[in-house]
Amino acid sequence: MATTPRDRARAQTMNDIVRIGRDHLATHGAAALSLRAVARDLGVVSSAVYRYVSSRDELLTLLVVDGYTALGDAVDEALRAAEAADDDPIAQIRALAHAFRRWALAEPARFGLLYGTPVPGYAAPAERTGGPGTRVIGTLLTLFARGEQAGKLAAPRRARALSATLAADIARIREESGAEASDRVLVGAMTFLVSMIGAVSADVFDMYGVDTFTDRGELFEHLLDDMLETVGAEPR
Incomplete structure (x- = not known):
């Protein structure tokens, strides 16, 4: 099934969130991960990030899967x-x-x-x-x-x-x-x-x-x- 521009935009945003999450993991450690800080580096208000990632634990899960992969x-x-x-x-x-x-x-x-x-x-x-x-x-x-x-x-x-x-x-x-x-x-x-x-x-x-x-x-x-x-x- 063909992807839509909206699907591609969402996938790119998710990739960016994981990429920024990796950077923060390396800089601040897992315990200090913050969706607000990710939103700031992504250039959006913090509430916008929650449309993609529901919580810090969800971000950690994405990073765990990303790391194992x-x-x-x-x-x-x-x-x-x-x-x-x-x-x-x-x-x-x-x-x-x-x-x-x-x-x-x-x-x-x-x-x-x-x-x-x-x-x-x-x-x-x-x-x-x-x-x-x-x-x-x-x-x-x-x-x-x-x-x-x-x-x-x-x-x-x-x-x-x-x-x-x-x-x-x-x-x-x-x-x-x-x-x-x-x-x-x-x-x-x-x-x-x-x-x-x-x-x-x-x-x-x-x-x-x-x-x-x-x-x-x-x-x-x-x-x-x-x-x-x-x-x-x-x-x-």
């Missing part, structure tokens, strides 16, 4: 390049992790909104943020499934048994993601995910201290090696 796009772009160079799923998991870190370092405020301290009084609506928010996770689970199918993930010497509750959760994740992998590999994928987020957060939020590591990129490579070996990948 941008992160997913960055990961997908990196994986397309990685797949062209190497079909090895473990190499592609590495590419995903590096793309995740690059985006986070380039967009610390947006990364903080997605993975940092929760904004007081705000709860992201799962029906709107769940899909974009699980996009990278779904890609990671698929790569781990491919790694298992290719024989790239060795079984641990001692496998811990899953409780019925955790096994049911893993079965649901398998069904929702479509990642046909064993319980141990999906648990390993979750181990890798939270380790990756923790390693990147330590870098983005300067948990190491200013003068601790000269080359944090090299440190991340070592952490990545250890994370992959933990889930059964062969050492490089």
Whole structure:
């Protein structure tokens, strides 16, 4: 269906609101976001903004979806390049992790909104943020499934048994993601995910201290090696 000039004008205004919201997020932080301030930079009276965005929480939701979408796009772009160079799923998991870190370092405020301290009084609506928010996770689970199918993930010497509750959760994740992998590999994928987020957060939020590591990129490579070996990948 063809869009009307009014539809295009509304879409452009929404884009401008999100763009200004991103700028304010970077400058003032999520807790200080204000629709009045956005309206001022947009060049309209504050009441006009409420025709597009109903509240500060609605603006935060738009920024969360925008952030997850941008992160997913960055990961997908990196994986397309990685797949062209190497079909090895473990190499592609590495590419995903590096793309995740690059985006986070380039967009610390947006990364903080997605993975940092929760904004007081705000709860992201799962029906709107769940899909974009699980996009990278779904890609990671698929790569781990491919790694298992290719024989790239060795079984641990001692496998811990899953409780019925955790096994049911893993079965649901398998069904929702479509990642046909064993319980141990999906648990390993979750181990890798939270380790990756923790390693990147330590870098983005300067948990190491200013003068601790000269080359944090090299440190991340070592952490990545250890994370992959933990889930059964062969050492490089």
